[in-house]
Amino acid sequence: MEDMIINIKEQPLRKQQAAEWFSQKWGIPGEEYLQSIEQSLDGQGAVPQWYLALEGERIIGGIGVIENDFHPRKDLAPNVCALYVEEDRRLQGLAGRLLARVCKDMAEAGIPTLYLITEHTSFYERYGWKFFCMVREDGDGELMRMYVRTTELGHKIKALEKN
Template sequence: MNIQPLYAAPQHAEQVTDWLWQAFGDGVPRAFFESIVIHSQTPGALPLTFIATEGERLLGTVGLWRCDLITRQDLCPWLAALYVDDAARGQGLAGKLQQHVQAHAAGLGYRELHLWSACRDFYERYGWHYIGDGLEYPDKTVHLYRYSLADSAGGTTE
């Protein structure tokens, strides 16, 4: 398995766009996610999209974004749009994708990461700390998490 920036394998951009739209696009046009994917393919800039592949098979994706929640623009950067293909689930790939983004963000000099999720308990297993609730437009309550890149902890607790 290989995790790399999407710009290194742009042939997967359409599939990543479709995954993000299907997984996170409730009421949001596909063009919104296409724009994110297009703008995440500039080396050295945020947003950045990573993909996991095995040979030519796309397994999953995750992003490192400046902001993933319009109501919390004070927090930066964000781990965003984590998605693992159904056929690749249950093999620890979600954790590996998180670790990849964490290492990349630490290498860029960031001291912490943030994310939001509608579910509880999943991210805590990977060392994320619940910091309160937030509001996703227009009126959806979501859970906010912080991951300290300075902490030595952070692996899965399973």
């Protein structure tokens, strides 16, 4: 069975299922995810956005875009967050397709630059992300790696600035 990547706006009735799935994967209360997903469904802006990778009815991956992913650098926004692919679906390019969809949609929404924080090293570089700096996570203050990615819109802006 082939997988399909959707913006939750395409299937809004999945909002509760999506919130519970993200909560199980990341240990953050489902209500926080549900609130952000509902905000994305209101369509008031480019952020937040939530995406699911589906195989039939099963969620096999997901990703979000929020204003800030729990760090004090509010100027580094928006943030890609909660990227997760089920273990039995890893090493098949799904994470890359989720990241590509987010970058494409954010460029179309007028967002030239995206950020994310992670503990991973070398994973995101494969998909065009560049290490930017270390930031402290809110709360426990753990240092995390911040990455930056210029969307297609950002590349066009830079090209125009050179001319």
